[in-house]
Amino acid sequence: MDLAVVVVYEILYTIAFLALISAGLAVVFGMMRVVNLAHGEFILLGGYTAIVAHNNLGINLFVSMLVIAPVVVAVFGVVIERLIVRFLYGRLINTMLATWGLSLAMIGSFSLIFGTTTTSVKAPIGSISVGAFNISGYNIFIIASAIGVIALIFAILRFTRAGLVARGAMQNADMATAFGYDASRIYMATFAAGAALAGLAGGILAPLVGIGPNAGSLYIAKAFITVISGGASVVSGLITSSGFFGFVTQIVTFLTNSVIGELGLLVAAIILLRLLPTGISGRFFKNRL
Amino acid sequence: MTINRRQFMQGATAAGAFATIPSVAQSADTIKFGSILDTSGIFEAYGKPMEKTHQLAVEEINAAGGLLGRQIEMIPYDTQSNMALYTQYARRMTRRDKVDVIHGGILSASREAIRPTLRKAKTLYFYNTTYEGGVCDRNVFCTGTTPAQQSAILVPETIKKWGKKIYVLAADYNYGQITTNWIRHYAKNAGGDVIQADFFPLNVSDFGSTIAKIQKAKPDMVMAVLVGAAHLSFYRQWAAAGMNRKIPVASTTMSSGNDHRILTASEGDGIMVCQSFSPEADIPSVKTFLTAYKKRFGNTDDIHEIAASSYDGVRLWAEGVKKAGTLDRMKVIEALETGISYTGPTGKVTIDPKTHHVTHDMHLIEIKNQKLNVIKSYSQIPPSDTQAVCDLQKNPDDTKQYEIKI
Numbered sequence: 001m002d003l004a005v006v007v008v009y010e011i012l013y014t015i016a017f018l019a020l021i022s023a024g025l026a027v028v029f030g031m032m033r034v035v036n037l038a039h040g041e042f043i044l045l046g047g048y049t050a051i052v053a054h055n056n057l058g059i060n061l062f063v064s065m066l067v068i069a070p071v072v073v074a075v076f077g078v079v080i081e082r083l084i085v086r087f088l089y090g091r092l093i094n095t096m097l098a099t100w101g102l103s104l105a106m107i108g109s110f111s112l113i114f115g116t117t118t119t120s121v122k123a124p125i126g127s128i129s130v131g132a133f134n135i136s137g138y139n140i141f142i143i144a145s146a147i148g149v150i151a152l153i154f155a156i157l158r159f160t161r162a163g164l165v166a167r168g169a170m171q172n173a174d175m176a177t178a179f180g181y182d183a184s185r186i187y188m189a190t191f192a193a194g195a196a197l198a199g200l201a202g203g204i205l206a207p208l209v210g211i212g213p214n215a216g217s218l219y220i221a222k223a224f225i226t227v228i229s230g231g232a233s234v235v236s237g238l239i240t241s242s243g244f245f246g247f248v249t250q251i252v253t254f255l256t257n258s259v260i261g262e263l264g265l266l267v268a269a270i271i272l273l274r275l276l277p278t279g280i281s282g283r284f285f286k287n288r289l
Numbered sequence: 290m291t292i293n294r295r296q297f298m299q300g301a302t303a304a305g306a307f308a309t310i311p312s313v314a315q316s317a318d319t320i321k322f323g324s325i326l327d328t329s330g331i332f333e334a335y336g337k338p339m340e341k342t343h344q345l346a347v348e349e350i351n352a353a354g355g356l357l358g359r360q361i362e363m364i365p366y367d368t369q370s371n372m373a374l375y376t377q378y379a380r381r382m383t384r385r386d387k388v389d390v391i392h393g394g395i396l397s398a399s400r401e402a403i404r405p406t407l408r409k410a411k412t413l414y415f416y417n418t419t420y421e422g423g424v425c426d427r428n429v430f431c432t433g434t435t436p437a438q439q440s441a442i443l444v445p446e447t448i449k450k451w452g453k454k455i456y457v458l459a460a461d462y463n464y465g466q467i468t469t470n471w472i473r474h475y476a477k478n479a480g481g482d483v484i485q486a487d488f489f490p491l492n493v494s495d496f497g498s499t500i501a502k503i504q505k506a507k508p509d510m511v512m513a514v515l516v517g518a519a520h521l522s523f524y525r526q527w528a529a530a531g532m533n534r535k536i537p538v539a540s541t542t543m544s545s546g547n548d549h550r551i552l553t554a555s556e557g558d559g560i561m562v563c564q565s566f567s568p569e570a571d572i573p574s575v576k577t578f579l580t581a582y583k584k585r586f587g588n589t590d591d592i593h594e595i596a597a598s599s600y601d602g603v604r605l606w607a608e609g610v611k612k613a614g615t616l617d618r619m620k621v622i623e624a625l626e627t628g629i630s631y632t633g634p635t636g637k638v639t640i641d642p643k644t645h646h647v648t649h650d651m652h653l654i655e656i657k658n659q660k661l662n663v664i665k666s667y668s669q670i671p672p673s674d675t676q677a678v679c680d681l682q683k684n685p686d687d688t689k690q691y692e693i694k695i
């Protein structure tokens with residue numbers, strides 16, 4: 001019984017992990033169709049920001065993770081959008097090339113500034129006992145954060161004027177312009193929101209996995225698999241695909257080992273995309289959030 | 290005037306030929322010392338201090354008048370934690386740079402990648418890292434610690450201290466696999482048992498489900514044979530789950546990359562390791578080495594066991610060259626096979642002629658407050674694992690890496 005609780009807990013954690021690292025990409029790729037290959041490095045920037053703010057500036061860890069990290073990465077996102085991405089909307093290959101270059105430049109800069117050693121902070125929450133088992137209390141915080149992030153994205157897109165306008169502009173930029181909205185600024189704000197979500201993920205995950213300049217590759221592949229399998233709808237796609245992959249990976253990991261678990265994720269993704277080429281939400285949640 | 294492609298190529302070749310002449314003339318009378326290490330990427334924490342100790346040893350030898358009256362020129366290559374670059378750079382060092390000796394390689398995978406190349410090119414090779422033992426090759430000298438010097442002490446001592454049931458977590462490549470078999474072997478000899486061994490690719494950084502599995506198996510201790518920066522997450526997540534107060538951990542690799550300084554004190558406290566070097570050891574030759582390192586590089590924060598044995602490697606090689614009186618590869622090998630000794634950061638190190646490994650001192654260490662506290666020291670431990678299978682005096686043409694059979 002205790003073990004069952006632990007297994008469920010680990011599954012929920014993996015789902016939350018996937019949802020967190022994919023949320024920013026889901027907004028940028030899902031809404032704007034911009035393939036941001038520097039997404040992993042955006043996450044790292046958030047992680048580095050949280051660590052520096054906490055370790056060097058002495059700011060409370062939760063403030064560093066939940067406020068400073070997303071704000072800094074959002075500002076960085078605005079700069080990148082203005083300088084690079086806005087010239088490349090609608091040109092998929094060029095965006096990929098530009099953001100890949102950006103990713104390499106960021107890896108180089110991280111190495112120069114922070115060195116290539118992995119840095120980290122201690123997890124701020126202790127452990128919890130479940131019967132005979134000990135589990136990390138910090139994982140509960142990660143699960144709660146993922147729920148919070150998804151709820152926030154849903155609330156903004158569904159209930160606010162800004163969300164409505166953003167969705168409209170993504171569907172038809174000319175129409176939005178005709179209504180008097182500045183499409184260019186909406187794109188900028190959406191990209192910044194995606195960057196902020198990546199920064200938030202980096203901040204929250206920093207105490208758990210450690211941040212090094214090359215760690216971005218750990219996230220980018222999983223994030224893309226989750227977002228593409230999720231399909232075009234930001235919220236329902238994110239929930240269903242991270243739920244599906246988190247479940248498959250952890251069950252396979254518990255039954256065998258973590259290598260086969262990772263393999264299970266890839267096999268599941270291939271089968272899923274063969275059966276549902278437009279992703280889960282392209283089939284079941286069409287034209288919903 | 291137009292230039293066709295053929296004329297252009299001729300011109301370029303001629304220019305290339307001229308360009309190489311001055312560099313040959315300039316360094317014709319230096320001894321070329323090749324250093325091949327991962328000084329960036331996920332194994333950087335291992336490689337950077339190793340390159341520094343190569344540098345330190347070379348500079349000290351040069352300051353004392355060089356070798357055979359010639360100065361040593363160090364030619365360093367950074368393999369960027371990428372195994373494919375090892376073979377590429379090893380070829381470049383033997384063909385273009387024409388180095389007299391190569392020191393380096395960190396992961397066993399990298400050593401096995403370049404060992405055949407260097408043997409074929411007749412370039413003497415020193416591998417100075419703690420590893421799984423068993424390499425039997427007359428062209429290679431291994432100055433690092435082997436299982437008979439490490440697991441043979443660590444496993445029985447921890448079984449005595451903590452109990453018989455061991456859960457092994459190991460890196461999934463030759464080092465982790467073979468070392469796990471040695472742990473099984475020594476556990477059995479000490480009346481213990483490896484109840485489960487899990488293997489992880491080097492980029493795995495999520496150990497959540499593993500930690501749950503360990504708790505289900507209820508071992509008396511965990512033996513970590515984990516390698517690289519990603520695997521370091523295990524110790525963080527282990528502490529985050531509060532397990533560091535419930536099940537003790539020992540490791541064959543911990544602190545080789547100064548991991549105990551990267552982790553916080555509470556995450557690392559109580560972990561047991563067994564090494565040939567501790568900066569905290571009260572030994573005169575260790576203090577001399579640390580003073581020289583501090584003078585050259587400012588501080589000794591990044592120094593670790595395999596950097597210390599890299600220093601030994603350079604010094605032993607230099608002793609061999611001095612004794613041989615020449616750089617001729619076979620003569621140097623024969624000189625080293627007379628059982629040359631050097632006393633340095635890891636105490637007295639003596640080359641074992643039969644196996645090309647070393648006999649040296651070992652220390653059982655407990656990590657406390659980010660320091661390597663020596664609990665007990667063991668004097669002059671031979672590489673008996675490799676001695677049992679390898680005799681290069683009887684079989685000088687052997688090139689095999691022997692593995693333990695379980």
